[in-house]
Amino acid sequence: MTVAQRTPLVEMRNVDVAFGGVDAVRHASLDLYAGEVVGLVGGNGAGKSTLMRVLSGAHPADSGEILIDGQPAAIRNPRDAKALNIETIYQTLALADNIDAPGNLFLGRERTTRVGSLDDSSMESETRKVMGRLNPNFTRFRMPVKSLSGGQRQAVAIARAVYFNARILIMDEPTAALGPAETTQVRNLVRQLKDDGIGIFLISHDIHDVFDLSERISVMYHGRIVDTVNKADVTPDDVLGMIILGKKPGEVSEKELAQLELRG
Amino acid sequence: MTNVAEAAPVSSKTKPPARSSLRGLLAQTEIDLRLFGMLLALAVILLTFNILSGGKFFQPTNMVTLAVQATGVAIIATGMVLVIVSRNIDLSVGSLVGLIAMTYALLMTDILPHALGMPADFPFRWVIALGIGVGLGALVGALQGFIIAYIGVPSFIVTLGGLLSIRGVVWYLSGGAAVSGLDPNFQLIGGGAQGSIGGTLTWILGAVGCLAIVALLISGRRQRRRYGFSVRPIWAEVLLGVIGCLAALGVAAFANANLWPQGLAIRIAAEQNLGPTPAGGWQIPTGVPFPLILLLGVTLVMSWMATRRRFGRYVYAYGGNPDAAELAGINTRWTILKTYVLMGVLCALAAAIASARLNGATLDVGQSYELYVIAAAVVGGTSFAGGIGTIPGAVLGAFVMQSLAYGLSFMGVNSPGQNVVAGVVLILAVGLDTFNRRRGS
Numbered sequence: 001m002t003v004a005q006r007t008p009l010v011e012m013r014n015v016d017v018a019f020g021g022v023d024a025v026r027h028a029s030l031d032l033y034a035g036e037v038v039g040l041v042g043g044n045g046a047g048k049s050t051l052m053r054v055l056s057g058a059h060p061a062d063s064g065e066i067l068i069d070g071q072p073a074a075i076r077n078p079r080d081a082k083a084l085n086i087e088t089i090y091q092t093l094a095l096a097d098n099i100d101a102p103g104n105l106f107l108g109r110e111r112t113t114r115v116g117s118l119d120d121s122s123m124e125s126e127t128r129k130v131m132g133r134l135n136p137n138f139t140r141f142r143m144p145v146k147s148l149s150g151g152q153r154q155a156v157a158i159a160r161a162v163y164f165n166a167r168i169l170i171m172d173e174p175t176a177a178l179g180p181a182e183t184t185q186v187r188n189l190v191r192q193l194k195d196d197g198i199g200i201f202l203i204s205h206d207i208h209d210v211f212d213l214s215e216r217i218s219v220m221y222h223g224r225i226v227d228t229v230n231k232a233d234v235t236p237d238d239v240l241g242m243i244i245l246g247k248k249p250g251e252v253s254e255k256e257l258a259q260l261e262l263r264g
Numbered sequence: 265m266t267n268v269a270e271a272a273p274v275s276s277k278t279k280p281p282a283r284s285s286l287r288g289l290l291a292q293t294e295i296d297l298r299l300f301g302m303l304l305a306l307a308v309i310l311l312t313f314n315i316l317s318g319g320k321f322f323q324p325t326n327m328v329t330l331a332v333q334a335t336g337v338a339i340i341a342t343g344m345v346l347v348i349v350s351r352n353i354d355l356s357v358g359s360l361v362g363l364i365a366m367t368y369a370l371l372m373t374d375i376l377p378h379a380l381g382m383p384a385d386f387p388f389r390w391v392i393a394l395g396i397g398v399g400l401g402a403l404v405g406a407l408q409g410f411i412i413a414y415i416g417v418p419s420f421i422v423t424l425g426g427l428l429s430i431r432g433v434v435w436y437l438s439g440g441a442a443v444s445g446l447d448p449n450f451q452l453i454g455g456g457a458q459g460s461i462g463g464t465l466t467w468i469l470g471a472v473g474c475l476a477i478v479a480l481l482i483s484g485r486r487q488r489r490r491y492g493f494s495v496r497p498i499w500a501e502v503l504l505g506v507i508g509c510l511a512a513l514g515v516a517a518f519a520n521a522n523l524w525p526q527g528l529a530i531r532i533a534a535e536q537n538l539g540p541t542p543a544g545g546w547q548i549p550t551g552v553p554f555p556l557i558l559l560l561g562v563t564l565v566m567s568w569m570a571t572r573r574r575f576g577r578y579v580y581a582y583g584g585n586p587d588a589a590e591l592a593g594i595n596t597r598w599t600i601l602k603t604y605v606l607m608g609v610l611c612a613l614a615a616a617i618a619s620a621r622l623n624g625a626t627l628d629v630g631q632s633y634e635l636y637v638i639a640a641a642v643v644g645g646t647s648f649a650g651g652i653g654t655i656p657g658a659v660l661g662a663f664v665m666q667s668l669a670y671g672l673s674f675m676g677v678n679s680p681g682q683n684v685v686a687g688v689v690l691i692l693a694v695g696l697d698t699f700n701r702r703r704g705s
Contacts, residue, residue: 058591079593094591098584098651099577107581108592110574117572125491 007070009034009199010055010168015064017050017223024050026223028064032168032199037190038228039210040203042220042243048203049091051220052170055201056088057081068168082109087166091173091203093157097146101138102127104145105160130159134189150177158186162193169193172203187213207236221246293500298645298697302660306667313671321674324522328553330670331663332455332621335555336361336614337633338662341640342566343610345658346576346603348641349583351650352412352419354607356426357614357637360404361630362434364397364615369443369625371396372450390450398612404430405608409601427634434627444624454620455553457524458532466551470516477508519556520549555617559659562613567655579603584651639686640665643693665689 008031017025025047032038040048053059055066057078066073068084075081081088095104102123111119111126124141131138135155145153154177161169171190175183190213194200204210210217211231218228219242227248229239238249245256290297314321340357347354371393376382382389408426412419452459461469481501488495496504524532529546533539570576578599582589589596614633619625644661646653668689672682 056591057593077593078591082593088591090591092587094585094588096581096584096588096651099581103577103581104588107577107588108594110577112574116574117568118574118577121487121491121493124493 006033008032008067009069011065011067011070012051012055013065013067015051015054015066016062017047017054017059018062023223025054025061028220028223028225030201030218030225030228032201034167034199035194035197036216037194037200037202037214039214039217039231040201040220041205041207041210041217041239045222046220046243047223048220049172052088052172052201052203055081055168056086056170058088079108082164085165085167086170087161087164087168088170089157089161089172089174091176093153095145095153095157098144100142101131101145101148101156101159102141104156105130105163107160109164126163127159130163131155134159134185151179151182154178154182154186158189162189166193166198169198169200170203171200173205174202175204175206175209207239210239211236219243292497293504294496295504296654299654299657299660302644302657302664306660306664309664309667309671313667313674316675321671324518326670326674327518328455328522328550330666332553332555332617333670334662334666335559336617336630337636337640337666338559338659339562339614339617340607340610340633340637341644341658341662342562342655343603343607344637344641345644345646345653345655346566346570346579347419347607348638348646348648349651349653350579350600350603351583351586352600352603353423353638354408354419354604355423355634356404356408356430357607357611358630358633358635359427359430359434360401360608360611361615361618361633362625362628363404363430363437364401364612365619365622365625365629366434366437366443366627367400368393368397368450368616368619369446370437372447373443373445373624384447390447390453393447393450394453394612394616397615398609401608401610401612401615402605403608405604405606405611406601409604412604413597413600438625438627440627442624442626444622446620446623450616451620451623453554453558453616454622455555455617457528457550459555459620460519460550460553461557462551463520463549464551466516466519466549469552469557470513473512473516474509477512478505481505481508516552519552522550524548524550558613558617562610563655563659570655575599575602580651582650636662636665639690643690645697664693
């Protein structure tokens with residue numbers, strides 16, 4: 001069964017987002033299938049994060065449509081997105097620094113006892129299980145996450161996204177704060193999640209990460225989607241050209257190519 | 265569950281802190297060091313005044329009066345912690361206390377008997393008055409909270425406006441006059457010999473407190489065992505239990521050392537035909553005054569809400585990182601609005617104590633409360649950066665500030681002098697805390 005015959009997990013059609021007078025995202029259309037990774041690349045301010053924030057409910061689109069499993073979905077806030085099993089690992093990690101790892105993992109979805117009180121022991125126990133897989137050496141379950149290392153904080157943010165049975169996962173620069181060993185760990189995790197049938201949007205400006213992990217690559221330039229290409233059909237240089245010039249490989253003139261060579 | 269078994273070795277890998285130093289020993293008991301430090305500071309302040317006054321300061325009457333005077337500020341400070349933790353402020357609490365105190369006075373002297381046909385002997389009239397006051401507080405809090413959370417006007421501005429305008433409304437309500445003459449039952453909320461729970465109940469309360477501490481320690485230990493987490497060493501559990509019990513029973517003993525004033529005891533004894541005055545006079549312990557019971561209840565409920573409920577978790581999460589709370593799907597506006605509703609309710613309770621003690625209301629009930637309340641919260645470890653602060657800390661902070669004020673006035677220092685000391689202590693306390701945190705991080 002080829003990818004094209006299935007119903008996409010996510011379809012974003014003609015999404016527009018403007019901040020004040022500036023168009024951050026213009027007529028952007030994207031899709032994502034179960035069990036695939038779509039890399040989203042582009043220069044600073046190309047609109048990658050903004051487009052993904054629309055999908056995760058952090059910022060409403062001004063216009064455009066989102067379909068989940070082929071059904072139109074109204075995503076007005078992060079709660080709506082989570083109800084659709086869309087989980088996000090934000091570039092900023094979005095952790096409450098003063099609260100411990102279990103508190104952050106279950107933030108907004110706390111487990112409670114029969115009388116409605118927080119069930120901290122049960123949440124800590126679950127956190128120990130999921131963190132045991134992501135970061136086996138982690139022991140500081142009762143420390144505010146402020147006191148954790150960059151890698152540990154990242155692990156908490158990832159744990160939060162994968163714990164709640166995500167079907168659609170948005171990873172915004174998931175390896176930016178990590179060392180080589182931890183980066184390998186995250187890459188392995190991405191492959192594992194993909195095999196579990198989760199659809200993943202991967203934002204990264206590490207072109208090697210993207211080539212290594214994604215099936216397809218969408219390139220954004222000044223708020224537009226330049227093109228979405230199959231990884232097998234392009235070289236990293238083609239993608240770099242799209243990122244820098246904002247044009248599909250066939251549309252680039254000899255002159256522009258020469259300029260690119262000079263810059264590269 | 266195999267996963268729990270897998271998790272257990274992880275926890276056992278965490279080494280217990282070294283036992284060699286005093287700090288290490290303290291760490292093993294998992295006592296909150298800040299709170300411990302504040303208790304020490306409070307003890308030092310009280311002891312110093314006792315020595316300076318030649319032992320007179322520690323008379324039960326003084327201690328009970330001091331504690332009762334601190335209750336109003338302490339009750340509101342428990343709510344101010346949540347407001348400041350969520351990066352807001354409430355400057356309107358003093359005026360709101362004034363408004364609600366005046367409402368109680370007008371209700372019981374005029375509105376209830378005349379407009380609503382509830383004369384002084386109407387059953388549970390004081391409960392009705394209290395209910396209306398609490399409702400009014402919640403309403404004003406909700407209005408301010410709505411403007412802050414949903415319209416987005418900064419809390420400093422909204423509550424500064426509240427401070428000014430609500431105090432003005434108090435004047436209009438009473439036509440500028442003081443109102444006195446409350447329901448006798450309502451007056452008991454303010455404490456005094458009759459407004460106390462008596463000797464027997466005080467002992468029972470001390471015993472219950474003692475049992476509750478032991479039960480909490482045992483259930484906490486059992487809970488952690490069940491999930492295979494590390495537990496405190498047994499000596500630390502026993503030590504905490506013993507100290508907790510001694511504190512609960514000690515406070516009970518102290519409250520019961522406070523006796524009814526002789527004149528009042530003789531009059532009441534005559535009314536109730538208790539027979540002739542015994543040799544050496546009546547020795548009736550007053551026990552814990554009602555306002556302190558109220559404060560105890562408020563502290564327990566507020567601590568429970570702050571640490572054991574979703575609402576509290578959201579308040580702290582928002583204070584730590586507003587964006588993270590929003591992205592986690594928390595309804596942050598509703599959470600903020602609720603903190604102000606809570607403030608209104610607490611102001612109504614504080615106003616009940618204040619008006620009951622006055623047997624009425626004047627135009628300036630609750631004047632400057634906002635400053636004392638904020639000072640209590642901040643001395644108690646609440647940080648204006650947001651996300652940090654505890655309710656027991658704020659209550660202790662209120663007691664520290666009140667002990668200083670009471671002790672100084674006991675030593676004959678006038679009110680401006682007390683203010684100088686209070687201001688310096690506020691800056692010192694926060695300065696020391698900032699220094700400690702910086703060194704710690």
